[in-house]
Structures are given as structure tokens and as C-alpha cells.
Amino acid sequence: MASIAAAVLVYLPLSKEVFLGYALRTRKAQWYESAIAPLQEEPNHDHQEHVKEEKDEKPASTAATEGKRRLSRADVQKAFFQRWSTSQALVKSRWTVAKRPSTTRIKYVPLGRPVRRKARDKPTDDKTEELVFSADGHSLYWNHHFAKLNARHDTRLNHNFAPRTTPNLNFRSQKWATQILSANELKDQEELARLLGDQWRRKWMHALLWTLANSVDDALRLLEKTHVSPYMPAAYVADALSYIVGHYHKNSLSDDTSKHLVQVVCAIMERPGTSPLQISGSTFRKFLQFCPQDQILKLFEHISISGTLLHWNTRLHFTSYLAHHGRFDQALDTLLDAVSDGADVSSNQFESCCATILRKAASQPDGLRVSLRLVQNLSDIGVKLNVQLCNIVMLNAVEAGDLKTAFSIYHSLVDNDLKADEYTHAILLKGCKTAIEDSETLNTTIRQAIADVEVRNLYVVATEIIHCLYLHHFQIDPENAFSIVSEAYSQLFDTSDLINLGILPQKYANKSSNRKKPTLPAMGIMIGAYLRHTVQSQSRNMGHIHDLYRRWRKLAEQNVSPYVFLAQKDHVSNAFLLAFAQAPSGLVHAAEVIRDMQTPFSHARSQSKPTVRSWSIFLHAFAKHGKMELAEQVLTYMRERKQTPNEVTWNSLLGGYARLGKANEAVDTFIRMRDAKFEADEVTKRHLGKVNLGAVDRSIWGNAAGQSQEVRVGELQEEKSPEKQEEAAQPESENNKTGSDSTNGLVEGVHAMSV
Numbered sequence: 001m002a003s004i005a006a007a008v009l010v011y012l013p014l015s016k017e018v019f020l021g022y023a024l025r026t027r028k029a030q031w032y033e034s035a036i037a038p039l040q041e042e043p044n045h046d047h048q049e050h051v052k053e054e055k056d057e058k059p060a061s062t063a064a065t066e067g068k069r070r071l072s073r074a075d076v077q078k079a080f081f082q083r084w085s086t087s088q089a090l091v092k093s094r095w096t097v098a099k100r101p102s103t104t105r106i107k108y109v110p111l112g113r114p115v116r117r118k119a120r121d122k123p124t125d126d127k128t129e130e131l132v133f134s135a136d137g138h139s140l141y142w143n144h145h146f147a148k149l150n151a152r153h154d155t156r157l158n159h160n161f162a163p164r165t166t167p168n169l170n171f172r173s174q175k176w177a178t179q180i181l182s183a184n185e186l187k188d189q190e191e192l193a194r195l196l197g198d199q200w201r202r203k204w205m206h207a208l209l210w211t212l213a214n215s216v217d218d219a220l221r222l223l224e225k226t227h228v229s230p231y232m233p234a235a236y237v238a239d240a241l242s243y244i245v246g247h248y249h250k251n252s253l254s255d256d257t258s259k260h261l262v263q264v265v266c267a268i269m270e271r272p273g274t275s276p277l278q279i280s281g282s283t284f285r286k287f288l289q290f291c292p293q294d295q296i297l298k299l300f301e302h303i304s305i306s307g308t309l310l311h312w313n314t315r316l317h318f319t320s321y322l323a324h325h326g327r328f329d330q331a332l333d334t335l336l337d338a339v340s341d342g343a344d345v346s347s348n349q350f351e352s353c354c355a356t357i358l359r360k361a362a363s364q365p366d367g368l369r370v371s372l373r374l375v376q377n378l379s380d381i382g383v384k385l386n387v388q389l390c391n392i393v394m395l396n397a398v399e400a401g402d403l404k405t406a407f408s409i410y411h412s413l414v415d416n417d418l419k420a421d422e423y424t425h426a427i428l429l430k431g432c433k434t435a436i437e438d439s440e441t442l443n444t445t446i447r448q449a450i451a452d453v454e455v456r457n458l459y460v461v462a463t464e465i466i467h468c469l470y471l472h473h474f475q476i477d478p479e480n481a482f483s484i485v486s487e488a489y490s491q492l493f494d495t496s497d498l499i500n501l502g503i504l505p506q507k508y509a510n511k512s513s514n515r516k517k518p519t520l521p522a523m524g525i526m527i528g529a530y531l532r533h534t535v536q537s538q539s540r541n542m543g544h545i546h547d548l549y550r551r552w553r554k555l556a557e558q559n560v561s562p563y564v565f566l567a568q569k570d571h572v573s574n575a576f577l578l579a580f581a582q583a584p585s586g587l588v589h590a591a592e593v594i595r596d597m598q599t600p601f602s603h604a605r606s607q608s609k610p611t612v613r614s615w616s617i618f619l620h621a622f623a624k625h626g627k628m629e630l631a632e633q634v635l636t637y638m639r640e641r642k643q644t645p646n647e648v649t650w651n652s653l654l655g656g657y658a659r660l661g662k663a664n665e666a667v668d669t670f671i672r673m674r675d676a677k678f679e680a681d682e683v684t685k686r687h688l689g690k691v692n693l694g695a696v697d698r699s700i701w702g703n704a705a706g707q708s709q710e711v712r713v714g715e716l717q718e719e720k721s722p723e724k725q726e727e728a729a730q731p732e733s734e735n736n737k738t739g740s741d742s743t744n745g746l747v748e749g750v751h752a753m754s755v
Helices: 002-033 047-056 060-066 073-094 137-153 173-182 189-196 200-214 216-225 234-250 255-269 281-290 293-306 312-324 328-340 348-363 367-380 387-399 403-415 422-435 439-452 459-476 478-492 496-501 520-536 542-557 571-580 584-597 612-624 628-640 647-659 663-675 682-688 698-706 722-729 733-739 744-752
Strands: 113-118 129-134
Touching: 137 200, 137 234, 173 189, 173 200, 173 216, 189 200, 200 216, 200 234, 216 234, 216 255, 234 255, 234 281, 255 293, 281 293, 281 312, 293 312, 312 328, 312 348, 328 348, 348 367, 348 387, 367 387, 387 403, 387 422, 403 422, 422 439, 422 459, 439 459, 459 478, 459 520, 478 520, 496 520, 496 542, 520 542, 520 571, 542 571, 542 584, 571 584, 571 612, 584 612, 612 628, 612 647, 628 647, 647 663, 647 682, 663 682
Parallel strands: none
Antiparallel strands: 113 129
């Protein structure tokens, strides 16, 4: 027995040591397994550790019998080293070293204790030292738990990672958070220190992490309440704000919450006497997506006042936002700030931002001059003009009506060895529409487009060519316009769809099969050209046009492509309305078009309902032929269907009364037009010039005065010769003739369109 006891006494210390070692290894293994994600093996790890790992590793057969593999001592030590090195790398990569020049705007502030040590890559006899940051316990604790918490909002994670709902925090974290949130307003940090006691900064950090994990609204309140001087660490506050904004970005946000969020962020950014916040650019970009314009402008103003540092790419986002919302001068200032912050003027982001500002410059007073001056300034700061920027300036010139400047820019583009693209020629063709009677300019532009690009493969340019030819030839040579446009169409597009519809004869069938299908706008242009050609002919065959309409409508109702897609817009239907409006016999067919537009298809495809333009054409059809009662009825139908009449609608109604010589009704229509907030334009004055305003009843003028409408007769009538004044007093003979026609069929057609 004595020997047994001696043996136990001998081996007892050894068993205790083994037990403590096993407990230590178990704790390290559990700590490692609780990491966010398994770490990858270091490729350049020490060879001795690999040898030691192979010695300590259990056989595979033993691991299979245990069912679950346990980590060896080598695995735990390796994991501990990797986790420690990862934390160090996180600190180094996230916080900028303070030895950088003070003139350089840094993105992050240091976190941890600055320590000087000998550089690792230097020889042993080199005494130089480098400045590094040795992260303290609080920094590592924050980085570790915030990374686990923020993983749900981290878009850079390329794997499906499901984070825990709440990180492993101190069990008193909720208590500390409750103490802060339930306390009265804090005046300084001393009150917070008295509230939380010893290590109050660490407790504040735990409370902030707990509120971020459990209640984002409470986290926002906690940041707002504890924003007192001397301020909390900027890194923690910036991380918390990024998490809060990411949470609200993913969830629905009410107007009150959005307003409160911007208010708190603006207050927290003001940190006088200490380092400014280093809020990431993605956080500010999320604000641009869910906050109203006034709040964004308030946020941007506080960024400038507080000195919050922004990356130049974030400033470019603000520049585009300001430009899109009419803040042109602020957008220019922000663009220059981005350049001073080191923006890469050759990057795609910067060029896109410059393109946005150039396009918005057209809306400024004297926009073309502003655009050209802006181009010069961009060249001075090193921006290289490309085809995209030149196209934008050309488009601004075209919209300003300066076709000469647009072509000058095009020639400069060619002289500087820049290749014009499809948009370049599309813009030039659009400019030709402003001077469509200029045959030489149009011919030169089309030839340049054919020489520079493959027109048959570019739908935009080909469609613009068809439209320009349509406008030009129907103005210069209406009799041969359709045949010329049809010939050009057959050279650019496949003609089979229009041949099947009956628009083009069989002689225009494509002999080669390399033609592409036409665009919907190109088909709409050809249908409009055919209808206009038919109406301008001697016969004005409304029956033939109606047969064509029924053929197209039947194909659309049968869900045949591309005819059904033409019905999804109102262009083709409006073209038929315009054709039917040219003759009294077509008014019933016009009512049929309006009725069909309000009748859904039997299939799932949708179609366009009558728009304001459609109703205005329909009203114009009745007013043109003296059917003013029906025209007034159409106006009533518009309002019943929540369609607001525009100035074209009112001018059509006014013109109908003027052609009949009904001065009282014409002036009454003009008063109603003024009540609808529409001013008299040249068309209004031309219509009122056809009636004798002196014969208008005084009661109508009194009604206008009673409604505070200032009507000046001299301004409403153009100068007329005595012959025109006498002619204006008499109603038109054609209108009298059409007015005496029977309207029973028309009334039935108008009533039938109420579906």
C-alpha cells in the first residue's frame, strides 16, 4: 500500500500539469472556433511549425473513431498566431500611419498606442526606427465584435455568412446602455463618468455595441446623448454611424426617422478641438438614396462646415447629385474640391461626372456659352476631351439652336483624330431637323454618317435618317415624299412587316437578307408618312385608311409582333386620328380609334390609353369641321378621365369658334383658358384675330373683369387689313356647310367611346 501511495504522490503533480495544459488548449480551441470565419493557412509559415504540427497530429484512424476531429496543440498555436497577426494587420490596414506628411489628407486616424521599433527589413547594424501602432485591448475588442456585427451589412463578403444576432458582449452591457439612455441630458463627460463609474469609456463602448446589436434607434439616441466634449473616439463613432445608416438603407425609413437621422449625423460631425470623423464614402452614398433633397443639402452643408474628410470619389457622387437637382454652382465647387483632393481626372468616374455637369449646363441661362467655358476650364485642369464630352457639347448647341457651333465641334473632333460614334451623327441629324429645309446640310450629314459608321447596324442613326427624310421631303416635295422615304427605308431595314400591313408594295421587298428588323419608331414614321401621303392625295379615301386601321388593329389584337408593340404607345393611334380628322366622313372612324384605345386586349399585352395629345386631336377633329357641341363634349370626357387639357386643346377649341365667327364663344373659351393658367400664344392671337371682338357682349367682358382676368384686346389681335377684318366678321362657308350636316352618326360614335 505504501508503494501505491508513493506512486500516486509521484504522479499527482504530473497529472495536475497535464490537466492544466489540456484546459489551456481547450480554451484556445474554443476561442479559435468562435472566430468570424476560418482563417486561411499562411503560405510562408515557419517550417519548424509544420514539422511540429505533423508530430502532434493524431492519426486519421483515431480521428475517425472519435467522430469529431479535435484541434492539436500545433493547430491551436497556429490559430492563435494567425488571429493575433490578423488583428495587427487589421489595425495597420485600417488606420493610416502618422508619419505621413501633414499636407496629405488622410482617410483614417490612428487607433492604439504609437510605438517606435527597428524596421524588420533593415540590417542589424541599421539603427533607424519606424513608427507603428500597437493596438490596445479596447481597440482589438471593438474591431473584433464590430466586425462580427457589421458582417450582415458587409457587401464585400463573397460567401454566405450568417452572423450571430448578438455578439458575445459583457453581460452588463445592457445595464450600462439603459443607464445612459435613461439619464438626463449630459453636459460633459464628467457626468457620464459619474454615471457609469470606473472605466466609463470601456462601459460606453460595451453599451454602444449592445444597442447596435439589439436596437438601432437606441444606438442613434446613445450617440446623440453622449456627444459632449471631450468627445468619444472618432473611430468608434464613425463605425457606429456606418452601421446605423446601413441598417436604415436595408429597411423602410419614415420621413421623421430620416429627418432625425440627418439631424443627429450633422450634430455628431461637429467635433471642435479634436480629430474630425472619418465616415466612409459608402455611408454618404446611402444617404443620397433614401433621404429627401433638403436633408441631403443640409448634410452636405454640415460636411463643409465641420471639416469632415471625404474621399474624392465621394465628392464626385455629391457633384452628380447636386447637378441633377439644379445646384449647378455648388456642383462646380464640389468638382474643384475633388480635384484638389487628388481626384484622377482620367478616371471613368471623373469623366462621367464632367459629362453630367456639361449636360446640366444647358439648363443655365446662356447655356451654350456656359458649356463652352466649362470645357475650357476642364481642359485647363487636365481633363482630356473625348467623344462623349464632345457629343454633350454638340447636343447642347443643337438644343440652343446653334447648328453652326455643333458642326464646328464635329469638325474639331475629326481634326483631333477622335472617331465619331453613332451618337455623334444622331445629334447632328437632330440638329438638321431645326433647319429641315436646308437640303445641302442634310445631304452632307447623311453622307458623313454613312462614311463613318455602319448605319444599317445602328438603329439610332438609321431611324434619325428616316425621320429627317420624312420631314424634309414632305416640306419640299410632298407628292414624291413617300416614295423617297420608302426607298431609303428599304435600304436600311427589313420591309416585310410593312408589306404585310399593306403600307409598302411588293416592289420594296428586300432582295438581300442582311437587313435588320425595323425599330418601332421607324415603323411609326412610315405609317405616318403613308397616312399623310394618302390624305394629301386627291381622293382622300377615308375608307382605305379605315381598312388599313382595322388590319393593324386585328394583328395587334391577335398578339402579332411587332404590331402589338406599336399599340403600347399612342403614336400610331394618333397618326390614324390625324388622318381621320381631315375629312368629315372620318370623324366616326376617329371615335372608333378612341373607343379601341380604351378597350383592353383579350391577351396579356397592354396598350396605350388616350393621352392628352389623343384627346386634343379628337377635339380638333370636331372643331375643325364646326361640330362645336361635340368638341365641348370631348373636353368634358377629358376631365372625367383625369386628363388635363393643355394649350393645344384650348387653342383647337378656340379656333373652332373663331372659324365659325362666334365671337362670344371664342372670348368665353379664352377666359376659360386663362382660368386654367394658360397664357395667350401666337396661335391664340391668330385665332382671336379672325373674330370681331368689338361685338362681344359686355356681360362676357364683365365676367372676365369679375374674375380678375386682365384682357387686352389690342394684344390678342394681330394687325389685320380692312379686308381681313370684314372677312373675320363672316363665318367660313365650308364650316357652314359642314355645320349643317347631320350629326346623328357622330353623336352615336362619341357616346360609344365611353367604355
